[in-house]
Amino acid sequence: MKYALFTGCVAKGAGRELLAATVYAAERLGIQLEDMKDATCCGAGVIQEDNPVLADALNARTFALAEERGTDIMTICGTCQGVLRHAQIKMANDPKHMEKVNTELKKDTGRTYAGRVKVKHFYQIIQEDYGLDNLARRVTRKLSGLKVAPFYGCYVLRPHEYSDTKVPDRPDYLEKLIEAVGGTVVDYPQKQKCCGFPILMPNKTNSLQLSGNAILGALEAGADCLMTPCPLCHLNMDSYQPEIETIFERRIGLPILHYPQLVALALGASLDDLKLNTHIVLPNDALKKITA
Amino acid sequence: MATKFIVSRYNSETDAKPYFQDFFLDIPKGATLLDCLNLIKWQQDGTLTFRMSCRSAICGSCAMRVNGHARLACKTQAVDVVMDGAVKIEPLGNMKTIKDLAVDLEPFWASLEKIKPWLQPDEGEHYEKERLQSHDDQMKIDHASTCILCASCFSDCNALEVDSKFLGPATLAKGQRFVYDTRDAETESRLDYLSRLHGMWDCTHCAECSTRCPTDAKPLDRIKELRTAAMVHGFTNNNGARHVLGFRESVGGFKGIGGGGLLNENYLPVRSVGFNLDGIFSLIPVGFRMFIRRKNPSLIPHMIEKIGEVRKMFRRFDEYRKE
Numbered sequence: 001m002k003y004a005l006f007t008g009c010v011a012k013g014a015g016r017e018l019l020a021a022t023v024y025a026a027e028r029l030g031i032q033l034e035d036m037k038d039a040t041c042c043g044a045g046v047i048q049e050d051n052p053v054l055a056d057a058l059n060a061r062t063f064a065l066a067e068e069r070g071t072d073i074m075t076i077c078g079t080c081q082g083v084l085r086h087a088q089i090k091m092a093n094d095p096k097h098m099e100k101v102n103t104e105l106k107k108d109t110g111r112t113y114a115g116r117v118k119v120k121h122f123y124q125i126i127q128e129d130y131g132l133d134n135l136a137r138r139v140t141r142k143l144s145g146l147k148v149a150p151f152y153g154c155y156v157l158r159p160h161e162y163s164d165t166k167v168p169d170r171p172d173y174l175e176k177l178i179e180a181v182g183g184t185v186v187d188y189p190q191k192q193k194c195c196g197f198p199i200l201m202p203n204k205t206n207s208l209q210l211s212g213n214a215i216l217g218a219l220e221a222g223a224d225c226l227m228t229p230c231p232l233c234h235l236n237m238d239s240y241q242p243e244i245e246t247i248f249e250r251r252i253g254l255p256i257l258h259y260p261q262l263v264a265l266a267l268g269a270s271l272d273d274l275k276l277n278t279h280i281v282l283p284n285d286a287l288k289k290i291t292a
Numbered sequence: 293m294a295t296k297f298i299v300s301r302y303n304s305e306t307d308a309k310p311y312f313q314d315f316f317l318d319i320p321k322g323a324t325l326l327d328c329l330n331l332i333k334w335q336q337d338g339t340l341t342f343r344m345s346c347r348s349a350i351c352g353s354c355a356m357r358v359n360g361h362a363r364l365a366c367k368t369q370a371v372d373v374v375m376d377g378a379v380k381i382e383p384l385g386n387m388k389t390i391k392d393l394a395v396d397l398e399p400f401w402a403s404l405e406k407i408k409p410w411l412q413p414d415e416g417e418h419y420e421k422e423r424l425q426s427h428d429d430q431m432k433i434d435h436a437s438t439c440i441l442c443a444s445c446f447s448d449c450n451a452l453e454v455d456s457k458f459l460g461p462a463t464l465a466k467g468q469r470f471v472y473d474t475r476d477a478e479t480e481s482r483l484d485y486l487s488r489l490h491g492m493w494d495c496t497h498c499a500e501c502s503t504r505c506p507t508d509a510k511p512l513d514r515i516k517e518l519r520t521a522a523m524v525h526g527f528t529n530n531n532g533a534r535h536v537l538g539f540r541e542s543v544g545g546f547k548g549i550g551g552g553g554l555l556n557e558n559y560l561p562v563r564s565v566g567f568n569l570d571g572i573f574s575l576i577p578v579g580f581r582m583f584i585r586r587k588n589p590s591l592i593p594h595m596i597e598k599i600g601e602v603r604k605m606f607r608r609f610d611e612y613r614k615e
Binding site for chain 1 (some may be wrong): 494594
């Protein structure tokens with residue numbers, strides 16, 4: 001299995017531990033990754049607001065680069081995944097728009113996007129291509145005793161017409177992964193809610209209240225940690241957890257893990273391998289709950 | 293086999309809090325959820341309260357939460373929402389319940405009124421005849437015009453859950469409808485108002501609105517169009533718009549300084565708060581915390597390979613903008 005790895009910005013910036021866990025997990029699973037060092041930011045839905053055609057052209061360039069490599073794209077960020085699929089589906093549904101985007105793209109780069117490349121998040125690849133049974137067979141450290149609250153993030157779920165999740169209101173990717181690595185799934189009301197990250201700059205209080213609601217929901221349901229496939233959710237919930245504690249006037253201390261970190265931990269990675277000491281809320285105590 | 297309808301019951305005059313009551317009904321072939329609720333009301337409990345009118349997804353009265361998400365009961369085939377033999381029905385969210393499934397829509401209407409949801413042509417102009425719109429001009433407002441004011445988006449909006457002053461998706465979609473209307477003369481004042489706190493930039497992109505919208509109004513897309521219009525008309529003196537500019541600048545470059553192709557996470561927050569001392573001061577705790585844990589992004593901006601192509605794209609699109 002080989003994929004062009006679209007890391008997104010955070011995995012090369014404020015979330016480098018996400019990339020470390022991805023590389024660790026992929027190596028142990030025999031998934032070959034080629035880092036798309038020539039790919040741009042996906043726009044995160046923000047450049048799209050400034051100039052929708054430019055944003056689509058940037059992403060069409062990324063698709064074209066993967067098509068030139070002859071490999072499908074693997075993402076490790078829920079926002080990137082949602083934004084890239086949005087661009088693909090928009091172009092697939094509107095051939096005139098795709099032609100316009102390709103005309104613009106060709107002017108500056110000489111490239112065009114043919115509409116062939118598939119874009120999947122690591123969690124889709126694990127469940128749909130690699131197989132959870134296959135993964136479970138390679139688990140060297142079952143995460144028994146660890147209660148994990150899944151948190152999806154918006155972009156991989158909504159709007160439904162741009163989501164690859166088969167039943168978007170009842171997704172099971174994260175839950176199935178937690179079960180496959182031996183952990184316990186914690187169900188709670190906020191698992192499909194917004195973390196608030198997109199409004200961190202315009203309205204920090206609202207943003208952190210949304211994250212706080214989710215974290216407290218998970219905590220009150222008994223979670224030892226929360227796991228998300230989106231590093232933007234991670235940033236809001238982890239880096240800003242002290243501010244969230246101030247807003248809610250209580251201590252929280254809930255570690256926020258990236259999806260690939262959970263996979264890598266089950267494949268035997270140490271805390272150092274995963275740079276887990278870079279998290280603001282250290283997961284050491286939570287990981288002591290692992291009984292196996 | 294009878295389906296279990298788990299229905300939220302509440303009388304604001306007599307009950308301390310809502311509770312669930314189970315009703316059992318054999319769903320008739322082709323019955324909508326509204327048909328089922330009517331059967332329950334007529335045959336089992338006449339006190340069950342819900343709003344309804346047209347039964348054709350036009351009036352927007354019968355919006356309610358089904359299995360946790362807002363939808364029109366009349367536009368929902370009952371069998372499609374049965375999960376494990378049951379369907380859970382609750383009143384819309386983000387509003388107070390009056391009785392059972394009927395909520396007090398006052399906050400929804402109050403929000404809508406704030407943006408003057410009517411056409412405001414130039415008062416000084418005298419129009420001799422009806423001003424017809426071109427097809428292209430109509431298409432700019434066509435989506436938002438399909439809104440039936442059912443409040444499904446208002447119910448499931450994540451931003452409203454934490455900020456009751458947020459204008460909400462339907463109001464912002466209505467705002468887009470008038471901002472983009474070529475006959476309206478208040479474009480600038482509307483964009484000014486909608487750019488303020490609790491306005492367009494407070495939307496979290498959670499996309500619940502577009503997902504639950506039973507029409508083609510799709511509020512999130514309209515909010516994005518509003519933001520584009522705000523940028524074009526120069527309403528950029530706020531954190532939301534500066535955040536967009538910072539994104540573009542760090543990825544694509546500006547004023548002759550080339551961008552790196554990826555986001556510059558050091559530049560963006562400072563740019564978003566507008567280089568003012570209070571704003572920058574507010575970033576220090578999180579910045580320091582991340583620095584201590586070596587989580588902070590590198591101070592040397594990331595540069596992708598083949599960056600020349602990308603800078604060229606940005607430069608050319610900037611030329612388009614000037615035109």
